[in-house]
Amino acid sequence: MSSLKVLVPIKRVIDYTVKIRVLPGGKGVDTNVKHAMNPFDEIAIEAAVQLKEAKKASEVIAVSVGGAKSVETLRTALAMGADKAVHVETDADVQPLEVAKLLRAVADKEQPQVVILGKQAIDDDSAQTGQMLAGLLGWSQATFASKIEVEGDSLKVTREIDGGLETVRAKVPAVLTTDLRLNTPRFATLPNIMKAKKKPLAKLTPKDLGVDITPRLEILEVAEPPKRSGGRKVESVDDLIDKLKNEAKVI
């Protein structure tokens, strides 16, 4: 079981540190800001590259569905250690089910044994794509992975769940989604960035893959969370106790 081919879907999202601004009209957010690879996807690429370094995987393929700028994100994945990249180019707004269908088509072409995705994208927080993809492919799935071990023809995955940790064995082929504690993604080093420029990057369209990407969900409204009401300063501990008791009514 040493020649696992790993497919890693990645998404270009608004950088996690940017302060999001809702556009007037309430239909979307200002996207004219800094973008980066979805942090959970970075963790997925790191996991795949680590499998390759441990000789458990033979090839890591990064794939991204998005507009022209997604190429930058794919180059980052290549600089982190992916061997080749696939860009499914579309400027349309694609939703999780459609993305899962596109990824199924890519998987049919590339024939990976393992697909590792981030558990959710930080822009829509859907957390559906990995699960739907597993369903469409009919593969086993282990989501919210915080540890991955290859054991024969299975993957032993420790999952982060509400009560703590759950360890499952998923027979290959399998779909995994990554959680925060799985690893710390590496920096792209200069020698690797330079090598990445020479790695293959294939372009496809949804039409090439025969997938209808018409959205089934319509965003009705986007709004900011309600503004926090101001805190107050108190002059003494007695005052604090009094306010907690009589105003906030929490003690």
Added chain:
Amino acid sequence: MRAAQALRALCISRLPRPVSDIFTSKPTSYLRAPHFQTTPYSTSSPQQKLAADMHPHIKRSTAFKSLDDADINHFKSFLEPSQVITDQSEVQPYNTDWMKKYRGQTVVVLRPKTTEEVQKIVRYCNEKKLAVCPQGGNTGLVGGSVPVFDEVVISLTLMNQVRSLDEVSGAFVADAGLVLETADNYLAERGFIFPLDLGAKGTATIGGNVATNAGGLRLLRYGSLHGTVLGLEVVLPDGTLFSNLSTLRKDNTGYDLKQLFIGAEGTLGIITGVSIMAPRRPNAVNVAVLALDSFELVQESFARAKRDLGEILSAFEFWDQAAAEVVHKYVSHVKNPFMEGDRPAPAFGVLIETSGSVKEHDDEKLSRFLESLMEDSIVTDGVVADSETQAKALWGVRESITEGLSRAGAAYKYDISMPVPKLYSAVEDMRERLASKGFFEQGRVARVVGFGHLGDGNLHLNIGGPQYDKEVAEAIEPYVFQWLKELDGSISAEHGLGLHKAEHLHYSKPDRMISIMKQIKDLFDPNGIMNPYKYLPKS
């Protein structure tokens, strides 16, 4: 009641001399000698020496009045109770500097909220000849922000309002007590950037930055505060107001007096308002960290950066192997990308930041520049940040050096500038000198570290040891100052003079200039109450 007492007991630390010694009158309700206990939570170590004891040649001036209850009552007549701090446990943090090197002996901290309150305080202190010590974020590194004796601390931290921002010109006006990071966040939300950045940004106040003419990480790009400050509001030592909060970019009408206050370290007046030119925030920021084998290669990479990155270069910092190792060992949350798996740090690290308006243009420029460095073997390795989170992590490697040195033990800090080619020889020379005296062997010196703003010719030379050691200090000073004098360098590139370097000013400035400075000081502050014992030499 018990909760309050428990809370107070957590903060009490011990002073070596009873507070009552300082007063002429018998202490009454406000100034009764408190009961002391040492607890593990004291804000300064019980062994920490007083600044006055560390500099025994400085004597408390007999010209200054000693504080008494009448004075405290006067302050309370126009300030709220929470603005007059006399409880010794609460006063302690204001007496001690960030490095825990200097400890003063004030018994009262005043926290005005408005310029008028500052004026009232200063006018009264001038009349009564009470010495004062203005204080911002108290993050200075030369003992300039804490009292030496019982100078009344005037803390500006409650004066923290933004006054205005002109979104066309970028003129930003705010209270002096506004924290630097808060100012920058306010500007960031509106698409602007504060033209100053430094490691202490979360605590330092803009008034203090201006008073010390702070340099920081982006001087290379935005220039010095002498250029970016448009106007100031300063309370003069007699309590009158110097009101020059202009937002004009150009104004050649008379002597540019505000320049005197910039870098005067609170000795000519208390800055209460700052008007500064805020540039537009760059859309595209890139951060890269490089590994190099020698200081010559560091200089070569800098020369190339200026040539190939040109107008988009916004920071160029360097550090040596010893600095990287201190961070790796003592600041565990910061990861050095070249030290994965405990590999030794490269001989030198360089951080390059670019800031521009068009991402594609900057990415292209930076990528070509970095490739040329690799191809010509100027660097052995490098990493580029792919997200803001990674950019912050890389900056952390540089910004945590000071913190790492503090955690490692005692640090003798020197902030010097000299011609760039000679910059690192200061470190090598000092290492050799201390080694030849056997200090490394004896374990009295653990490391000699060099890092800083290469782009500005500014080296932070730090010598680290397990604790402050008089002989080691004497081997360093005045040797390092003499060394600098011979190169026409500066004994204080950006940290200022404060208490630490006041007596050494003659190493960098001729006597005639020092005597003119004293005349200016006497002109503004005839009673000498404004931050005394510092900045200018006594003799």
